[in-house]
Amino acid sequence: MKETLLRAIYMPVLFYILLQPLYSYLDYMYDTAVKANAAYLTQKAAVEGKVTPQLRQEVINKLTAIGFHEDEIQIESDAVTRYRGERIDVTIRVNRKRTLFPYIFTSESMPDDYVGHGTIMSEYMD
Amino acid sequence: MDFTIKLSFIVVLFTFAWLYQEQNQEWDLQRNVMKEANNLSAHDAALQVDEEAKSAGRLVIDPARARSAFEETLRRNLALDETLSPLPGSPLTSGVRIVHFEILDDTNSTFPFFYEAHGLAQWVYYPSVVSVIETDHPQLVRRIFQQKPIQVPTVQEHKENRR
Numbered sequence: 001m002k003e004t005l006l007r008a009i010y011m012p013v014l015f016y017i018l019l020q021p022l023y024s025y026l027d028y029m030y031d032t033a034v035k036a037n038a039a040y041l042t043q044k045a046a047v048e049g050k051v052t053p054q055l056r057q058e059v060i061n062k063l064t065a066i067g068f069h070e071d072e073i074q075i076e077s078d079a080v081t082r083y084r085g086e087r088i089d090v091t092i093r094v095n096r097k098r099t100l101f102p103y104i105f106t107s108e109s110m111p112d113d114y115v116g117h118g119t120i121m122s123e124y125m126d
Numbered sequence: 127m128d129f130t131i132k133l134s135f136i137v138v139l140f141t142f143a144w145l146y147q148e149q150n151q152e153w154d155l156q157r158n159v160m161k162e163a164n165n166l167s168a169h170d171a172a173l174q175v176d177e178e179a180k181s182a183g184r185l186v187i188d189p190a191r192a193r194s195a196f197e198e199t200l201r202r203n204l205a206l207d208e209t210l211s212p213l214p215g216s217p218l219t220s221g222v223r224i225v226h227f228e229i230l231d232d233t234n235s236t237f238p239f240f241y242e243a244h245g246l247a248q249w250v251y252y253p254s255v256v257s258v259i260e261t262d263h264p265q266l267v268r269r270i271f272q273q274k275p276i277q278v279p280t281v282q283e284h285k286e287n288r289r
Contacts, residue, residue: 010133017140021147028151032158039162119202121170
């Protein structure tokens with residue numbers, strides 16, 4: 001009886017040990033994907049002078065292909081065309097719906113979004 | 127009692143493995159953002175072409191403007207202050223050091239040539255900016271040996287306009 005009780009108490013610890021690395025890895029992969037796409041979009045925007053609707057859609061397609069929903073993705077960038085030497089800022093925010101276990105047991109809150117940001121000088125010439 | 131001791135041992139092992147995993151993931155994330163920031167910064171440095179030399183048919187990158195643009199873009203991309211130390215919200219935990227910054231253009235190089243230094247080995251066909259930056263390895267698990275800093279090199283080359 002005592003042993004059964006002990007096992008029942010320690011069961012959550014066992015689940016934690018099994019699942020924590022998987023969730024953590026998944027979270028890191030999503031974060032990496034968002035940051036990589038932000039860098040890609042920034043480099044492409046430098047050639048075009050801004051984030052064009054085609055580029056925006058290309059990145060949305062890439063992010064939805066790995067499991068994000070389109071309405072979770074926000075791409076922030078100025079719509080004005082920037083000419084050679086002017087700066088272009090690009091930010092991608094994707095809603096982070098997953099909460100990692102350690103945050104459940106602490107008063108700390110997890111960041112609400114995966115964020116990727118890039119800034120570059122435009123190459124575009126009219 | 128036996129069960130509790132075994133379980134405690136497993137929990138200690140797990141904690142060490144977990145922190146080690148977190149550290150490696152942090153290393154990879156920081157390396158990726160450093161690499162992308164280095165690429166973008168070298169790109170901006172390479173844009174600082176000397177217009178006077180260009181009108182004479184030579185592609186020359188202005189060293190002072192290039193260095194200034196490089197540092198400015200690095201600061202903006204990695205949220206760093208004037209001394210290249212991380213500001214609150216920066217993806218990095220330690221400051222960035224510019225290990226190497228070199229301009230290869232018509233004043234000092236004959237293209238193409240094989241460039242081999244700072245972990246890079248590649249043919250360079252056009253005027254370029256070469257840069258290497260580094261930051262300290264994130265440490266969640268203290269180990270006996272100090273781990274090597276994260277170092278990322280890049281070559282940003284001008285390309286022929288084929289449009």
